[in-house]
Amino acid sequence: PGAESGDGSRSRGEADSKLRPRRMDEMVGQRDVIERLKIAIDAAQSRGEPLGHILFDGPPGLGKTTFATVIPAEMNTSVQMANGAGLRAPKDLLPYLTNVSEGSVLFIDEIHRVPKSVEEYLYTAMEDYRIDVVLGDGVNARTLNLELKPFTLIGATTRAGMLSAPLRDRFQIREHLGWYTRDELAEIVHRNAAKLAIKVDELSANVIADRSRSTPRLANNRLLWVRDYAQSKAKGKVSEKVTCAALDMIGIDSLGLDKQDRNYLDTLMRVFLGGPAGLDAIAHTMNVSGDTLEDEVEPFLLRSELLVRTRRGRLATPGAYEHMQRPMPD
Numbered sequence: 473p474g475a476e477s478g479d480g481s482r483s484r485g486e487a488d489s490k491l492r493p494r495r496m497d498e499m500v501g502q503r504d505v506i507e508r509l510k511i512a513i514d515a516a517q518s519r520g521e522p523l524g525h526i527l528f529d530g531p532p533g534l535g536k537t538t539f540a541t542v543i544p545a546e547m548n549t550s551v552q553m554a555n556g557a558g559l560r561a562p563k564d565l566l567p568y569l570t571n572v573s574e575g576s577v578l579f580i581d582e583i584h585r586v587p588k589s590v591e592e593y594l595y596t597a598m599e600d601y602r603i604d605v606v607l608g609d610g611v612n613a614r615t616l617n618l619e620l621k622p623f624t625l626i627g628a629t630t631r632a633g634m635l636s637a638p639l640r641d642r643f644q645i646r647e648h649l650g651w652y653t654r655d656e657l658a659e660i661v662h663r664n665a666a667k668l669a670i671k672v673d674e675l676s677a678n679v680i681a682d683r684s685r686s687t688p689r690l691a692n693n694r695l696l697w698v699r700d701y702a703q704s705k706a707k708g709k710v711s712e713k714v715t716c717a718a719l720d721m722i723g724i725d726s727l728g729l730d731k732q733d734r735n736y737l738d739t740l741m742r743v744f745l746g747g748p749a750g751l752d753a754i755a756h757t758m759n760v761s762g763d764t765l766e767d768e769v770e771p772f773l774l775r776s777e778l779l780v781r782t783r784r785g786r787l788a789t790p791g792a793y794e795h796m797q798r799p800m801p802d
Protein backbone atom coordinates (compact mmCIF):
# COMPACT_ATOMS: atom_id res chain seq x y z
CA PRO A 473 0.00 0.00 0.00
CA GLY A 474 1.10 3.61 -0.21
CA ALA A 475 1.05 6.52 -2.54
CA GLU A 476 0.69 4.26 -5.53
CA SER A 477 -2.56 2.77 -4.32
CA GLY A 478 -3.84 6.23 -3.55
CA ASP A 479 -5.23 5.13 -0.24
CA GLY A 480 -3.95 8.22 1.50
CA SER A 481 -1.52 6.28 3.65
CA ARG A 482 1.70 7.91 4.70
CA SER A 483 4.18 5.44 3.33
CA ARG A 484 6.72 6.75 0.87
CA GLY A 485 6.50 5.80 -2.75
CA GLU A 486 6.14 7.17 -6.22
CA ALA A 487 5.25 10.60 -4.95
CA ASP A 488 8.50 10.95 -3.03
CA SER A 489 10.88 9.78 -5.71
CA LYS A 490 9.27 11.40 -8.71
CA LEU A 491 7.98 14.64 -7.27
CA ARG A 492 10.81 15.52 -4.91
CA PRO A 493 12.48 18.83 -5.82
CA ARG A 494 16.05 18.42 -7.05
CA ARG A 495 17.29 21.95 -6.34
CA MET A 496 16.63 24.39 -3.56
CA ASP A 497 14.95 26.84 -5.93
CA GLU A 498 12.35 24.19 -6.77
CA MET A 499 11.31 24.00 -3.15
CA VAL A 500 8.18 25.83 -2.07
CA GLY A 501 7.91 27.59 1.30
CA GLN A 502 10.41 27.32 4.20
CA ARG A 503 11.85 30.62 2.93
CA ASP A 504 13.69 31.56 6.11
CA VAL A 505 15.25 28.11 6.44
CA ILE A 506 16.37 28.27 2.81
CA GLU A 507 17.83 31.76 3.26
CA ARG A 508 19.87 30.68 6.26
CA LEU A 509 21.10 27.53 4.53
CA LYS A 510 22.14 29.46 1.44
CA ILE A 511 24.25 31.77 3.58
CA ALA A 512 25.85 28.84 5.41
CA ILE A 513 26.59 27.05 2.11
CA ASP A 514 28.02 30.22 0.58
CA ALA A 515 30.26 30.90 3.54
CA ALA A 516 31.53 27.32 3.78
CA GLN A 517 32.29 27.23 0.07
CA SER A 518 34.15 30.50 0.07
CA ARG A 519 36.25 29.30 3.00
CA GLY A 520 36.79 25.95 1.29
CA GLU A 521 35.52 24.13 4.35
CA PRO A 522 32.81 21.51 4.69
CA LEU A 523 29.40 22.83 5.62
CA GLY A 524 28.63 22.55 9.36
CA HIS A 525 26.53 19.62 10.49
CA ILE A 526 22.79 20.23 10.17
CA LEU A 527 19.87 18.85 12.15
CA PHE A 528 16.34 19.05 10.75
CA ASP A 529 13.38 18.31 12.93
CA GLY A 530 9.66 18.35 12.35
CA PRO A 531 6.73 16.07 11.58
CA PRO A 532 6.97 13.54 8.72
CA GLY A 533 6.56 14.71 5.14
CA LEU A 534 7.58 18.36 5.60
CA GLY A 535 10.82 18.24 3.61
CA LYS A 536 13.65 16.95 5.81
CA THR A 537 14.82 14.37 3.28
CA THR A 538 14.27 16.85 0.48
CA PHE A 539 16.66 19.30 2.14
CA ALA A 540 19.16 16.48 2.59
CA THR A 541 19.11 15.89 -1.16
CA VAL A 542 19.05 19.48 -2.41
CA ILE A 543 21.87 20.70 -0.13
CA PRO A 544 24.49 18.34 -1.64
CA ALA A 545 23.10 19.20 -5.09
CA GLU A 546 23.71 22.92 -4.41
CA MET A 547 27.23 22.09 -3.28
CA ASN A 548 27.94 19.73 -6.18
CA THR A 549 28.79 16.96 -3.82
CA SER A 550 27.54 13.45 -3.19
CA VAL A 551 25.27 12.18 -0.44
CA GLN A 552 24.98 8.84 1.32
CA MET A 553 21.63 8.01 2.85
CA ALA A 554 21.31 6.04 6.07
CA ASN A 555 18.54 5.42 8.56
CA GLY A 556 19.01 5.52 12.31
CA ALA A 557 16.97 2.35 12.70
CA GLY A 558 19.45 0.47 10.51
CA LEU A 559 22.52 1.56 12.48
CA ARG A 560 22.25 -0.98 15.26
CA ALA A 561 25.95 -1.46 15.99
CA PRO A 562 29.13 0.50 15.24
CA LYS A 563 29.92 -1.88 12.39
CA ASP A 564 26.78 -0.64 10.60
CA LEU A 565 28.01 2.94 10.72
CA LEU A 566 31.66 2.36 9.76
CA PRO A 567 31.14 1.75 6.03
CA TYR A 568 29.31 5.08 5.73
CA LEU A 569 32.01 6.98 7.59
CA THR A 570 34.89 5.41 5.70
CA ASN A 571 33.11 6.05 2.40
CA VAL A 572 32.66 9.79 2.91
CA SER A 573 34.57 11.83 0.38
CA GLU A 574 35.88 15.29 1.17
CA GLY A 575 33.03 17.73 1.64
CA SER A 576 30.35 15.14 0.97
CA VAL A 577 27.15 14.65 2.94
CA LEU A 578 26.08 11.76 5.13
CA PHE A 579 22.34 11.86 5.79
CA ILE A 580 20.94 9.94 8.75
CA ASP A 581 17.15 9.90 8.80
CA GLU A 582 15.40 9.09 12.09
CA ILE A 583 18.62 9.89 13.89
CA HIS A 584 16.86 9.64 17.26
CA ARG A 585 16.80 5.87 16.72
CA VAL A 586 20.61 5.55 16.67
CA PRO A 587 21.59 3.58 19.79
CA LYS A 588 24.01 5.04 22.32
CA SER A 589 26.85 2.67 21.32
CA VAL A 590 26.74 4.02 17.75
CA GLU A 591 26.09 7.59 18.79
CA GLU A 592 29.45 7.72 20.56
CA TYR A 593 31.21 7.12 17.27
CA LEU A 594 29.40 10.05 15.79
CA TYR A 595 30.82 12.41 18.40
CA THR A 596 34.47 12.18 17.29
CA ALA A 597 33.47 11.73 13.66
CA MET A 598 31.54 15.00 13.76
CA GLU A 599 33.97 16.94 15.86
CA ASP A 600 37.40 15.83 14.69
CA TYR A 601 36.65 13.76 11.57
CA ARG A 602 38.17 10.80 13.35
CA ILE A 603 36.99 7.54 14.88
CA ASP A 604 38.68 5.19 17.31
CA VAL A 605 37.87 1.60 16.50
CA VAL A 606 38.55 -1.01 19.16
CA LEU A 607 39.79 -4.29 17.67
CA GLY A 608 39.76 -7.52 19.65
CA ASP A 609 38.97 -7.60 23.35
CA GLY A 610 40.49 -8.19 26.75
CA VAL A 611 44.27 -7.89 26.96
CA ASN A 612 44.52 -8.12 23.18
CA ALA A 613 42.31 -5.12 22.53
CA ARG A 614 43.90 -2.43 20.39
CA THR A 615 42.56 0.89 19.35
CA LEU A 616 42.84 1.93 15.76
CA ASN A 617 42.59 5.62 14.99
CA LEU A 618 40.92 6.20 11.67
CA GLU A 619 41.09 9.57 9.99
CA LEU A 620 37.97 10.52 8.08
CA LYS A 621 37.55 13.01 5.26
CA PRO A 622 35.97 16.26 6.41
CA PHE A 623 32.26 15.83 5.74
CA THR A 624 28.83 17.17 6.65
CA LEU A 625 26.39 15.14 8.69
CA ILE A 626 22.74 15.94 8.10
CA GLY A 627 20.41 14.43 10.66
CA ALA A 628 16.63 14.33 10.50
CA THR A 629 14.25 13.56 13.31
CA THR A 630 10.59 13.77 14.14
CA ARG A 631 11.59 13.85 17.82
CA ALA A 632 14.19 16.48 18.55
CA GLY A 633 13.43 16.00 22.24
CA MET A 634 14.65 12.40 22.13
CA LEU A 635 18.15 13.37 21.00
CA SER A 636 20.82 13.39 23.68
CA ALA A 637 22.33 16.79 24.45
CA PRO A 638 25.88 15.78 23.40
CA LEU A 639 24.62 14.75 19.96
CA ARG A 640 22.31 17.72 19.54
CA ASP A 641 25.07 20.15 20.49
CA ARG A 642 27.36 18.84 17.76
CA PHE A 643 25.06 20.16 15.04
CA GLN A 644 26.10 23.71 14.17
CA ILE A 645 22.87 24.38 12.31
CA ARG A 646 19.51 23.32 13.68
CA GLU A 647 16.35 23.95 11.71
CA HIS A 648 12.78 23.19 12.60
CA LEU A 649 10.50 22.60 9.62
CA GLY A 650 7.03 23.98 10.16
CA TRP A 651 3.68 23.34 8.50
CA TYR A 652 2.92 24.66 5.02
CA THR A 653 0.25 27.21 4.24
CA ARG A 654 -2.64 26.51 1.95
CA ASP A 655 -1.11 28.68 -0.78
CA GLU A 656 2.21 26.87 -0.54
CA LEU A 657 0.53 23.50 -0.83
CA ALA A 658 -1.57 24.67 -3.77
CA GLU A 659 1.65 25.86 -5.43
CA ILE A 660 3.21 22.42 -4.87
CA VAL A 661 0.12 20.79 -6.39
CA HIS A 662 0.35 23.04 -9.47
CA ARG A 663 4.04 22.36 -9.98
CA ASN A 664 3.61 18.63 -9.58
CA ALA A 665 0.54 18.51 -11.81
CA ALA A 666 2.79 20.00 -14.49
CA LYS A 667 5.43 17.33 -13.82
CA LEU A 668 2.76 14.66 -14.16
CA ALA A 669 1.39 16.36 -17.28
CA ILE A 670 -2.15 16.71 -15.93
CA LYS A 671 -4.34 19.79 -15.78
CA VAL A 672 -5.45 20.84 -12.30
CA ASP A 673 -7.43 24.05 -11.98
CA GLU A 674 -7.21 26.51 -9.10
CA LEU A 675 -10.29 25.25 -7.25
CA SER A 676 -9.19 21.63 -7.39
CA ALA A 677 -5.69 22.53 -6.23
CA ASN A 678 -7.22 24.39 -3.28
CA VAL A 679 -9.31 21.37 -2.32
CA ILE A 680 -6.20 19.18 -2.33
CA ALA A 681 -4.28 21.82 -0.34
CA ASP A 682 -7.07 22.10 2.23
CA ARG A 683 -7.19 18.36 2.68
CA SER A 684 -3.47 17.65 2.98
CA ARG A 685 -2.91 18.39 6.67
CA SER A 686 -0.41 21.16 5.83
CA THR A 687 2.02 18.48 4.59
CA PRO A 688 3.62 18.38 1.11
CA ARG A 689 3.95 14.59 1.09
CA LEU A 690 0.22 14.25 1.62
CA ALA A 691 -0.54 16.86 -1.04
CA ASN A 692 1.47 14.72 -3.46
CA ASN A 693 -0.24 11.50 -2.42
CA ARG A 694 -3.67 13.10 -2.73
CA LEU A 695 -2.80 14.53 -6.15
CA LEU A 696 -1.74 11.11 -7.45
CA TRP A 697 -4.98 9.58 -6.23
CA VAL A 698 -7.06 12.37 -7.77
CA ARG A 699 -5.23 11.77 -11.05
CA ASP A 700 -6.04 8.05 -10.97
CA TYR A 701 -9.64 8.69 -10.00
CA ALA A 702 -10.13 11.27 -12.74
CA GLN A 703 -8.59 8.94 -15.30
CA SER A 704 -10.92 6.12 -14.39
CA LYS A 705 -14.11 8.07 -13.63
CA ALA A 706 -13.96 11.41 -15.44
CA LYS A 707 -12.06 10.86 -18.69
CA GLY A 708 -8.97 12.35 -17.09
CA LYS A 709 -10.58 15.70 -16.33
CA VAL A 710 -9.82 16.99 -12.84
CA SER A 711 -12.45 19.39 -11.49
CA GLU A 712 -13.39 20.53 -8.02
CA LYS A 713 -16.25 18.06 -7.95
CA VAL A 714 -14.11 15.16 -9.14
CA THR A 715 -11.40 16.07 -6.60
CA CYS A 716 -13.86 16.13 -3.71
CA ALA A 717 -15.42 12.83 -4.79
CA ALA A 718 -12.00 11.22 -5.12
CA LEU A 719 -10.90 12.31 -1.65
CA ASP A 720 -14.26 11.45 -0.07
CA MET A 721 -13.93 7.97 -1.49
CA ILE A 722 -10.69 7.30 0.43
CA GLY A 723 -12.01 8.84 3.61
CA ILE A 724 -10.14 12.15 3.59
CA ASP A 725 -12.44 14.67 5.24
CA SER A 726 -12.76 18.44 4.94
CA LEU A 727 -9.90 19.06 7.41
CA GLY A 728 -7.71 16.54 5.63
CA LEU A 729 -8.02 13.96 8.39
CA ASP A 730 -7.87 10.37 7.16
CA LYS A 731 -9.42 7.24 8.62
CA GLN A 732 -6.63 6.73 11.14
CA ASP A 733 -6.86 10.32 12.40
CA ARG A 734 -10.60 10.01 12.86
CA ASN A 735 -10.24 6.57 14.42
CA TYR A 736 -7.90 8.15 16.98
CA LEU A 737 -10.40 10.85 17.89
CA ASP A 738 -13.24 8.36 17.85
CA THR A 739 -11.36 5.99 20.20
CA LEU A 740 -10.51 8.84 22.56
CA MET A 741 -14.13 9.98 22.69
CA ARG A 742 -15.90 6.64 22.69
CA VAL A 743 -13.62 4.47 24.83
CA PHE A 744 -11.97 7.08 27.03
CA LEU A 745 -14.86 9.54 27.19
CA GLY A 746 -12.70 12.27 25.67
CA GLY A 747 -9.76 11.71 28.03
CA PRO A 748 -7.44 12.44 29.62
CA ALA A 749 -6.06 9.15 28.36
CA GLY A 750 -2.51 7.86 28.09
CA LEU A 751 -0.96 7.43 24.66
CA ASP A 752 -0.21 3.75 25.27
CA ALA A 753 -3.79 3.01 26.26
CA ILE A 754 -5.10 4.68 23.10
CA ALA A 755 -2.51 2.90 20.97
CA HIS A 756 -3.39 -0.51 22.46
CA THR A 757 -7.07 0.02 21.88
CA MET A 758 -6.45 1.03 18.27
CA ASN A 759 -3.94 -1.79 17.83
CA VAL A 760 -1.25 0.49 16.40
CA SER A 761 2.10 1.55 17.84
CA GLY A 762 2.33 4.56 20.10
CA ASP A 763 5.23 5.83 18.00
CA THR A 764 3.05 5.92 14.90
CA LEU A 765 0.40 7.89 16.71
CA GLU A 766 2.88 10.29 18.23
CA ASP A 767 4.75 10.87 14.95
CA GLU A 768 2.03 10.78 12.35
CA VAL A 769 -1.35 11.38 13.92
CA GLU A 770 -0.99 13.63 16.94
CA PRO A 771 1.09 16.53 15.56
CA PHE A 772 -1.62 17.72 13.19
CA LEU A 773 -4.44 17.12 15.70
CA LEU A 774 -2.52 19.19 18.26
CA ARG A 775 -1.84 21.93 15.81
CA SER A 776 -5.51 22.00 14.71
CA GLU A 777 -6.53 22.25 18.35
CA LEU A 778 -8.57 19.07 18.14
CA LEU A 779 -6.36 17.53 20.81
CA VAL A 780 -4.45 18.78 23.82
CA ARG A 781 -1.72 17.03 25.76
CA THR A 782 -2.04 17.46 29.49
CA ARG A 783 0.06 16.03 32.28
CA ARG A 784 -2.64 13.44 32.84
CA GLY A 785 -2.96 12.42 29.21
CA ARG A 786 -4.55 13.26 25.88
CA LEU A 787 -7.75 15.23 25.87
CA ALA A 788 -10.21 15.82 23.02
CA THR A 789 -11.20 19.48 22.64
CA PRO A 790 -14.70 20.87 21.99
CA GLY A 791 -13.51 21.44 18.42
CA ALA A 792 -12.88 17.72 18.07
CA TYR A 793 -16.41 16.90 19.22
CA GLU A 794 -17.78 19.38 16.74
CA HIS A 795 -15.68 18.02 13.87
CA MET A 796 -16.62 14.43 14.69
CA GLN A 797 -20.25 15.47 15.20
CA ARG A 798 -20.44 13.89 18.60
CA PRO A 799 -22.14 15.41 21.64
CA MET A 800 -19.76 16.63 24.36
CA PRO A 801 -20.05 14.59 27.57
CA ASP A 802 -21.02 16.58 30.68
Ligand code: ADP
Pocket residue numbers: 487488489491492493498499500501502531532533534535536537538539628660688689690692
Ligand atom coordinates in the same frame (compact mmCIF):
# COMPACT_ATOMS: atom_id res chain seq x y z
P1 ADP B 1 10.43 14.23 5.45
O1 ADP B 1 11.82 13.75 5.17
O2 ADP B 1 10.38 15.44 6.32
O3 ADP B 1 9.53 13.14 5.96
P2 ADP B 1 10.31 14.60 2.57
O4 ADP B 1 11.46 15.50 2.37
O5 ADP B 1 10.49 13.17 2.23
O6 ADP B 1 9.78 14.72 4.08
O7 ADP B 1 9.08 15.23 1.77
C1 ADP B 1 8.06 14.43 1.25
C2 ADP B 1 7.71 14.88 -0.14
O8 ADP B 1 7.08 16.14 -0.08
C3 ADP B 1 8.92 15.07 -1.05
O9 ADP B 1 9.14 13.93 -1.85
C4 ADP B 1 8.56 16.24 -1.91
O10 ADP B 1 7.96 15.80 -3.11
C5 ADP B 1 7.54 16.99 -1.10
N1 ADP B 1 8.10 18.20 -0.50
C6 ADP B 1 8.57 18.33 0.77
N2 ADP B 1 8.97 19.58 1.00
C7 ADP B 1 8.75 20.28 -0.13
C8 ADP B 1 8.93 21.65 -0.51
N3 ADP B 1 9.43 22.55 0.35
N4 ADP B 1 8.58 22.00 -1.77
C9 ADP B 1 8.07 21.10 -2.63
N5 ADP B 1 7.85 19.81 -2.33
C10 ADP B 1 8.18 19.39 -1.09
